[in-house]
Amino acid sequence: MKHPTAPRPGLLRRLLQRPSARLSLFLLACVFLSAVFLPLTLKYQSQLTSSSAFLAPNTEHLFGTDLNGRDVLARTLQGARISLLVGCAGALVSLCIGTSVGLLAGYAGGRLDALLMRLVDVLYAVPRLILIILLEFLLDPWLQKSLASLQDGRWVGYSKIAILIVALGCIEWLTMARIIRGQVLSLKTLPFIDAAQALGQSHFKILTRHLLPNLAGVIVVYLTLTVPAVMLDESFLSFLGLGVQAPQASWGTLLSDGAQALNPVRSHWWLLVFPATAMSLTLIALNFLGDALRDALAE
Amino acid sequence: MLIFLARRLSAMFGVLFCVITLTFLLLRAAPGGPFTRERKMPAAIELQLLAKYHLDGSLWQQYSEYISDLLHGDLRLSTKYRDRSVRELLAQSLPVSALLGGSAFILATLGGVLLGCLAAVRHRTTADALSTLLSLALISVPTFVTGPLLVLLFALYLGWFPVGGWHSLSSLILPAVTLAGPACATIARITRTSLLETLQAPYLRTARAKGVSASRVLFVHALKTALLPVVSYLGPLAAQLLTGSIVVESIFNLPGTGSFFVNAILNRDVFLLGGVVIVYCALLVLMNLAVDFAYTLLDPRIQLEA
Numbered sequence: 054m055k056h057p058t059a060p061r062p063g064l065l066r067r068l069l070q071r072p073s074a075r076l077s078l079f080l081l082a083c084v085f086l087s088a089v090f091l092p093l094t095l096k097y098q099s100q101l102t103s104s105s106a107f108l109a110p111n112t113e114h115l116f117g118t119d120l121n122g123r124d125v126l127a128r129t130l131q132g133a134r135i136s137l138l139v140g141c142a143g144a145l146v147s148l149c150i151g152t153s154v155g156l157l158a159g160y161a162g163g164r165l166d167a168l169l170m171r172l173v174d175v176l177y178a179v180p181r182l183i184l185i186i187l188l189e190f191l192l193d194p195w196l197q198k199s200l201a202s203l204q205d206g207r208w209v210g211y212s213k214i215a216i217l218i219v220a221l222g223c224i225e226w227l228t229m230a231r232i233i234r235g236q237v238l239s240l241k242t243l244p245f246i247d248a249a250q251a252l253g254q255s256h257f258k259i260l261t262r263h264l265l266p267n268l269a270g271v272i273v274v275y276l277t278l279t280v281p282a283v284m285l286d287e288s289f290l291s292f293l294g295l296g297v298q299a300p301q302a303s304w305g306t307l308l309s310d311g312a313q314a315l316n317p318v319r320s321h322w323w324l325l326v327f328p329a330t331a332m333s334l335t336l337i338a339l340n341f342l343g344d345a346l347r348d349a350l351a352e
Numbered sequence: 353m354l355i356f357l358a359r360r361l362s363a364m365f366g367v368l369f370c371v372i373t374l375t376f377l378l379l380r381a382a383p384g385g386p387f388t389r390e391r392k393m394p395a396a397i398e399l400q401l402l403a404k405y406h407l408d409g410s411l412w413q414q415y416s417e418y419i420s421d422l423l424h425g426d427l428r429l430s431t432k433y434r435d436r437s438v439r440e441l442l443a444q445s446l447p448v449s450a451l452l453g454g455s456a457f458i459l460a461t462l463g464g465v466l467l468g469c470l471a472a473v474r475h476r477t478t479a480d481a482l483s484t485l486l487s488l489a490l491i492s493v494p495t496f497v498t499g500p501l502l503v504l505l506f507a508l509y510l511g512w513f514p515v516g517g518w519h520s521l522s523s524l525i526l527p528a529v530t531l532a533g534p535a536c537a538t539i540a541r542i543t544r545t546s547l548l549e550t551l552q553a554p555y556l557r558t559a560r561a562k563g564v565s566a567s568r569v570l571f572v573h574a575l576k577t578a579l580l581p582v583v584s585y586l587g588p589l590a591a592q593l594l595t596g597s598i599v600v601e602s603i604f605n606l607p608g609t610g611s612f613f614v615n616a617i618l619n620r621d622v623f624l625l626g627g628v629v630i631v632y633c634a635l636l637v638l639m640n641l642a643v644d645f646a647y648t649l650l651d652p653r654i655q656l657e658a
Binding site for chain 1: 488
C-alpha cells in the first residue's frame with residue numbers, strides 16, 4: 054500500500070515543466086491582475102448607468118452595454134473580483150473544516166470516527182442546494198447584526214458575500230474530509246507515529262507536526278480543485294437570484310442577465326458571451342492546474 | 353442475498369429518516385413561515401391556517417405528527433399551492449423530469465464511455481489530448497452557460513430546435529444535451545483512467561496472444577473490468593438527473609420537479625420540500641443498491657456483503 058508523504062522538494066519546478074500548468078498559471082495571473090488593476094484605468098465605472106442601453110461592442114464600449122447602459126467590460130471585471138473572492142475565501146473555509154474533521158476522525162477512530170463519517174454520509178444525501186440556501190437563511194440575521202456593529206456599518210453591503218463564503222465553505226468540505234481521513238488512517242499505521250506516541254508527545258503535536266506535513270500535498274491539490282467548485286456554486290446561486298445582490302454583480306448574476314436577454318426578436322449576445330468566456334476560461338484553468346499539481350505530486 | 357437486501361433497505365430507511373428530520377428542522381428553524389407575506393395577515397387567520405396545515409403547537413409535536421403521517425403514506429398538502437397535495441404535484445412533474453433526466457443519463461453514459469475509450473486507446477496522441485481538453489472544459493463550464501449558448505446557436509440562429517417548452521420530442525433534445533454535458537465529461541475521465549490501468553493487465557495480453565480481435569479485447573474483455581468505477585459514479589448520477597435540474601428546467605421552461613427544490617425552500621413549503629427530498633434520497637439509495645448488483649455482474653469475484 055502506498056502511504057501519503059510530504060511533497061518532495063522541487064514541486065514547483067516539476068509543475069512548471071507541464072505546458073498545461075504553465076498556460077493555466079499564465080491565464081489565472083492575467084484574470085487576477087486585470088480584475089484587480091484594470092478597473093482603475095477604465096473610463097466607465099461598473100455601476101455607472103447611461104442612456105445608451107444595449108449598445109453592441111464598439112471602440113467606446115469594448116464589450117457593449119447592458120439594459121441600464123452600464124459598460125459590460127467594467128461589469129465583467131467587477132464580477133471577476135467578487136467571484137474570485139468568494140471562490141478563494143470559501144475554499145479556505147472548507148479547507149479548515151474538512152481538514153479538521155478528517156484529521157480528527159482518522160486519528161481518533163472508533164466512535165467519533167463513525168459518528169463524523171455518518172454525518173458526512175447524511176450531508177451527502179441531502180441535496181446540496183437545499184443545505185446552502187437553508188444555511189444562508191440561518192446565517193443572514195446573525196451576520197447582518199455583527200457587520201452592522203463593525204466600523205459604523207461600513208461593511209453591511211458585503212453581508213451577502215460574507216454569507217456566501219461561510220455557507221459555501223460549510224458545504225464543500227465533505228469530499229476533503231473523506232480523503233484526509235483515508236490518508237490519516239493509512240499514515241497512522243506507520244512506525245513514526247508509534248514512535249512519537251512512545252516518546253510521549255501530545256496528540257495535538259502529533260496531529261500538527263507529524264500528520265499535517267505529510268498531508269500537505271493532498272491538501273494543496275484539493276484546495277486547487279475546491280476553488281472552482283465554490284465559484285461554480287456561487288455563480289449558480291447568483292444565477293438563481295440567491296447569491297450576490299444588485300448593484301453588486303458576480304459572473305453568475307451577469308450570466309443570468311445575459312440568459313434573460315436572449316429572445317427570438319433580438320438577441321443581445323454580448324451580454325452572455327463575454328462573461329461566459331471569462332468564467333469558463335478561469336474555471337478550466339483552475340481545474341487544469343489542480344490536475345497538473347496532482348500529477349506533479351505523484352511523480 | 354436476502355439478508356443483504358434486508359440490511360440495505362433498513363439502512364435506506366435510516367438515511368431517509370435522518371434526512372427528513374434534518375430538512376424539516378432546518379426549514380422550520382429558518383426565519384419566516386409559510387404564510388408570512390409582505391402585508392401582515394391578521395393573527396387569527398394565520399393561526400387558523402397553521403392549524404389547518406398541522407403547523408401549530410410545539411416543534412416536537414409538529415415533527416412527530418408529520419413523521420406519523422409519512423409512515424401512513426400521506427405526503428400532506430402543499431402550503432404554497434393551496435389545496436393541492438404534494439403527491440399530486442409530484443405525479444405531475446416527475447414524469448417530465450424523469451424523461452429528460454433519463455435521456456440525459458443515456459446520452460452521458462454512451463458518450464462518456466466512448467470518449468473515454470477513444471482517449472485510452474489512443475493514449476498520448478492528439479485524440480487523447482483533445483478528448484481530455486473537451487472533458488475538462490465540459491466539467492468546468494456550468495449548464496447555465498452551455499444551455500443559453502446552445503439556445504443562441506441552435507434555436508435562435510439556426511432554428512433547428514424550439515427555444516423552450518414541452519411540446520414534442522424535438523423540445524427534449526437541447527435540454528437533454530445540456531444536462532448530459534458535465535456528466536458525460538466526468539464519465540469520460542473515469543473511463544479513461546480506469547481503462548488505461550486495465551489495459552496493462554496480463555489477462556489482456558493473453559487474450560491478444562490467443563488471437564482475439566482487438567475490438568473484442570477492448571469492448572468485451574477490458575471494458576467489463578474498467579467499467580467498475582464508472583458504474584459506482586452512475587448510481588448517484590442517476591438519482592440526481594432523474595429528479596430534475598432547476599437550471600435546465602428554468603432555461604428551457606419545462607414543467608419538471610427541479611424548481612421545487614429551490615421554490616419550496618423560498619416559500620417555506622415544508623411538506624413539498626419533504627416530498628422531493630424523500631424521492632431524491634430513496635432514488636439515491638436504490639441506485640446505489642443497483643450499483644452493487646451491477647458490480648457482481650461485471651466482476652464475478654465480487655460478492656455481496658451485508
